[in-house]
Amino acid sequence: SQQGEEDPQALSIQEGENATMNCSYKTSINNLQWYRQNSGRGLVHLILIRSNEREKHSGRLRVTLDTSKKSSSLLITASRAADTASYFCATDGGQFYFGTGTSLTVIP
Amino acid sequence: DAGVIQSPRHEVTEMGQEVTLRCKPISGHNSLFWYRQTMMRGLELLIYFNNNVPIDDSGMPEDRFSAKMPNASFSTLKIQPSEPRDSAVYFCASSRTSYYNEQFFGPGTRLTVL
Numbered sequence A: 001s002q003q004g005e006e007d008p009q010a011l012s013i014q015e016g017e018n019a020t021m022n023c024s025y026k027t028s029i030n031n032l033q034w035y036r037q038n039s040g041r042g043l044v045h046l047i048l049i050r051s052n053e054r055e056k057h058s059g060r061l062r063v064t065l066d067t068s069k070k071s072s073s074l075l076i077t078a079s080r081a082a083d084t085a086s087y088f089c090a091t092d093g094g095q096f097y098f099g100t101g102t103s104l105t106v107i108p
Numbered sequence B: 001d002a003g004v005i006q007s008p009r010h011e012v013t014e015m016g017q018e019v020t021l022r023c024k025p026i027s028g029h030n031s032l033f034w035y036r037q038t039m040m041r042g043l044e045l046l047i048y049f050n051n052n053v054p055i056d057d058s059g060m061p062e063d064r065f066s067a068k069m070p071n072a073s074f075s076t077l078k079i080q081p082s083e084p085r086d087s088a089v090y091f092c093a094s095s096r097t098s099y100y101n102e103q104f105f106g107p108g109t110r111l112t113v114l
Helices: none
Strands: A005-007 A010-014 A019-024 A030-038 A043-050 A055-058 A060-065 A072-077 A085-091 A102-107 B005-007 B010-015 B018-022 B033-039 B042-050 B053-056 B065-071 B072-081 B088-095 B107-111
Touching: A005 A085, A010 A019, A010 B065, A030 A060, A043 A055, A043 A072, A055 B072, A072 A085, A085 B072, B005 B088, B010 B018, B018 B088, B018 B107, B033 B072, B042 B065, B042 B072, B053 B065, B072 B088
Parallel strands: A010 A102, B010 B107
Antiparallel strands: A005 A019, A019 A072, A030 A043, A030 A085, A055 A060, A060 A072, A085 A102, B005 B018, B018 B072, B033 B042, B033 B088, B042 B053, B065 B072, B088 B107
């Protein structure tokens, strides 16, 4: 089974609102990564958080990691229409897995 | 830098035919990955090369799939014979060291097997 499961599967918000996506995984990890995929394109790396980190920021992105709960969240603040995409977490516990993804729609 | 290059971008073939997908990683990257993406199964890692050597091929679905990396700048994924259930988007990605670090993805090859 896949290592990462994400929720919600789909999220629709108004431009300017914040979007939060969650990722849960099953085994111990070294790092957790978040990627974005625009429709019909390859994935683009957003941010990497190491297992000994709890929070990381990059521009409008904020990632948290709770290794005790085996979960991570990605927060996009002040969303824009251009943020419309699918977002995937990826974990490296033994093997490398991508999660099931969250489809985000930002309505202008 | 041109990024990861994949060819062809689209491939339509008939069941039973051989299909070869090609990938040129970013120069200087030591690791290369082949992924398959479908609606049903999501994004699956098929095989991972490091310094041209296959490290993990546990994701390769069956013997019909094979992958090679003859040098640091080229890799192929071959399906022989192809089946309709192989229809998917196949991505190649590369990274400087391993999957512990940022991966750079190519645009993908959309394969349709009729």
